[in-house]
Amino acid sequence: MSTTSTSGTRTDGVERYASLWERSPRPHRWVIWDVPGDVLVFDRDVNCLVDIDDEAVRREVLRRMREAGVPEGDDYPGRPCA
Numbered sequence: 184m185s186t187t188s189t190s191g192t193r194t195d196g197v198e199r200y201a202s203l204w205e206r207s208p209r210p211h212r213w214v215i216w217d218v219p220g221d222v223l224v225f226d227r228d229v230n231c232l233v234d235i236d237d238e239a240v241r242r243e244v245l246r247r248m249r250e251a252g253v254p255e256g257d258d259y260p261g262r263p264c265a
Contacts, residue, residue, distance in 0.1 A: 196240040203233065203244060204251040215248055215255035224248070230261040 203213045203224060213233065216225045222245060224233040235241040249255065 196237055197243045197247075200233075200235065200240070200244045204247040204253060206251075211254055213248070213253060214260040215245060215253055216260050217255065217257040225260045227260060227262075230264070 209228070212226065212228050214225050214227060216223045216232075224235065224241075224244065225231070226233050235244055254260075
């Protein structure tokens with residue numbers, strides 16, 4: 184079941200990603216990575232993408248991350264893979 188806030192934004196599923204835009208003791212753990220044809224969320228601690236399989240939720244998460252000032256760029260944000 185979907186929930187909609189008074190502003191018309193879906194709230195189900197979004198709040199479980201709140202750590203991606205809330206202030207944390209480790210700044211810039213998560214970054215927004217712009218790749219050709221897509222925008223992804225990358226976790227620099229575990230060196231991989233954050234899986235957000237619902238497109239509407241992903242758009243809202245990205246909006247909140249940008250609003251919070253999370254770094255964004257098109258360079259690979261992680262460490263080399265072994």
